[in-house]
Amino acid sequence: MDPLSLQNPLFATYVIAATLMILKAVSMSWLTVIRMMRVKGGFRSPEDLRKTPLNPHPDPKQLAPDERVERIRRIHLNDLENLPFFLVAGFLFVLTEPSLLLARVLLYGYVVSRFLHFAAYLTAQTHDMRATLWTAGSVILIFMTCWTLLAAIGY
Amino acid sequence: MDPLSLQNPLFATYVIAATLMILKAVSMSWLTVIRMMRVKGGFRSPEDLRKTPLNPHPDPKQLAPDERVERIRRIHLNDLENLPFFLVAGFLFVLTEPSLLLARVLLYGYVVSRFLHFAAYLTAQTHDMRATLWTAGSVILIFMTCWTLLAAIGY
Amino acid sequence: MDPLSLQNPLFATYVIAATLMILKAVSMSWLTVIRMMRVKGGFRSPEDLRKTPLNPHPDPKQLAPDERVERIRRIHLNDLENLPFFLVAGFLFVLTEPSLLLARVLLYGYVVSRFLHFAAYLTAQTHDMRATLWTAGSVILIFMTCWTLLAAIGY
Numbered sequence: 421m422d423p424l425s426l427q428n429p430l431f432a433t434y435v436i437a438a439t440l441m442i443l444k445a446v447s448m449s450w451l452t453v454i455r456m457m458r459v460k461g462g463f464r465s466p467e468d469l470r471k472t473p474l475n476p477h478p479d480p481k482q483l484a485p486d487e488r489v490e491r492i493r494r495i496h497l498n499d500l501e502n503l504p505f506f507l508v509a510g511f512l513f514v515l516t517e518p519s520l521l522l523a524r525v526l527l528y529g530y531v532v533s534r535f536l537h538f539a540a541y542l543t544a545q546t547h548d549m550r551a552t553l554w555t556a557g558s559v560i561l562i563f564m565t566c567w568t569l570l571a572a573i574g575y
Numbered sequence: 576m577d578p579l580s581l582q583n584p585l586f587a588t589y590v591i592a593a594t595l596m597i598l599k600a601v602s603m604s605w606l607t608v609i610r611m612m613r614v615k616g617g618f619r620s621p622e623d624l625r626k627t628p629l630n631p632h633p634d635p636k637q638l639a640p641d642e643r644v645e646r647i648r649r650i651h652l653n654d655l656e657n658l659p660f661f662l663v664a665g666f667l668f669v670l671t672e673p674s675l676l677l678a679r680v681l682l683y684g685y686v687v688s689r690f691l692h693f694a695a696y697l698t699a700q701t702h703d704m705r706a707t708l709w710t711a712g713s714v715i716l717i718f719m720t721c722w723t724l725l726a727a728i729g730y
Numbered sequence: 731m732d733p734l735s736l737q738n739p740l741f742a743t744y745v746i747a748a749t750l751m752i753l754k755a756v757s758m759s760w761l762t763v764i765r766m767m768r769v770k771g772g773f774r775s776p777e778d779l780r781k782t783p784l785n786p787h788p789d790p791k792q793l794a795p796d797e798r799v800e801r802i803r804r805i806h807l808n809d810l811e812n813l814p815f816f817l818v819a820g821f822l823f824v825l826t827e828p829s830l831l832l833a834r835v836l837l838y839g840y841v842v843s844r845f846l847h848f849a850a851y852l853t854a855q856t857h858d859m860r861a862t863l864w865t866a867g868s869v870i871l872i873f874m875t876c877w878t879l880l881a882a883i884g885y
Contacts, residue, residue: 551763579733
């Protein structure tokens with residue numbers, strides 16, 4: 421079966437996981453926008469203090485970090501550190517033709533771990549909880565990557 | 576037609592858009608280098624204050640943030656938040672075999688939106704202008720991703 | 731030969747380089763974790779000061795930046811600025827069917843440049859040394875991307 425056909429259940433599994441993760445990452449940008457508009461601050465560039473329709477009453481305090489915005493930025497940075505590598509690793513992993521069950525467990529397991537990590541970070545759960553959820557995803561990512569590397573060097 | 580052949584106009588459209596965006600992102604690194612050399616500062620690591628051929632007169636002020644350098648770093652970070660996801664989303668999108676016209680409008684439209692966003696950010700246009708240009712690209716990215724997700728789950 | 735088969739030496743070369751770079755990036759996350767645990771600090775979120783099994787003696791100083799942790803974060807950021815683009819550029823590059831020798835020189839050369847860059851940054855070599863190693867990788871990335879762009883527009 422064509423490895424890159426959406427009719428191929430293995431590739432469809434990857435595409436579903438990948439698009440969900442892309443939407444997750446893009447949502448962090450929008451959530452940052454929403455929070456910046458709500459707190460009317462957390463801006464970063466000097467020109468953001470100009471009077472505009474979206475910012476009718478500029479104030480120098482708007483350039484100070486705001487924890488409600490910074491929290492989303494930290495979550496976003498965590499996504500940048502993880503998701504681009506998952507997107508490529510998952511793609512190469514399904515090209516090694518693992519069993520469909522294994523692919524589903526790993527790819528959807530990763531997606532679930534990232535959504536739970538987001539929920540834990542957003543609601544300021546303990547560092548231990550956040551670290552545990554991040555670890556689950558990271559271990560899946562490392563497993564898929566090592567599996568693919570071993571397949572490529574001929575094991 | 577082979578979905579990954581450069582003779583395939585759909586895939587060639589993606590490759591042109593993708594490579595332009597990669598060159599755009601890499602240019603931000605070089606622009607940071609150029610500005611750091613011009614302002615002789617904006618460095619980040621303690622060892623950057625050592626006397627070397629490229630830095631013959633070290634000064635502790637070189638480690639202070641410099642707005643001319645920081646502006647490029649913010650533009651770069653915005654690229655990191657967007658381009659890796661576009662690169663994967665665009666690839667999966669063309670695998671769903673959309674019409675060539677739609678692919679060109681979305682992929683090249685994204686490229687144009689990012690170059691305009693860069694121009695607006697570099698020249699310190701208003702936050703509203705920058706946000707509008709970013710939004711155009713983000714909406715294209717979300718559209719392509721949702722389209723691909725729906726195709727993968729069988730709609 | 732199937733361009734995405736691991737039996738295809740060109741694609742296998744890409745997969746080996748790509749998985750090594752993914753493992754490299756993921757290792758930066760783990761190295762950050764290891765250093766945060768060792769210095770018992772370098773945390774970023776207010777909730778990280780809660781008393782937990784992994785942090786039995788919280789102290790407000792734990793939220794201050796710690797250079798041993800920050801160094802890894804800077805290396806990690808440098809990876810985020812480079813590796814996702816390499817992963818896509820390398821993939822598209824091998825689809826243009828370059829010679830196996832050229833692909834090996836460029837892809838493995840990139841991998842080596844990044845491992846040396848890491849070693850130089852970790853051990854705080856001069857900015858000049860770090861810049862030279864980064865430049866080697868960046869030039870390879872730009873070359874592969876321009877090569878692919880030219881192939882896609884028909885040269």
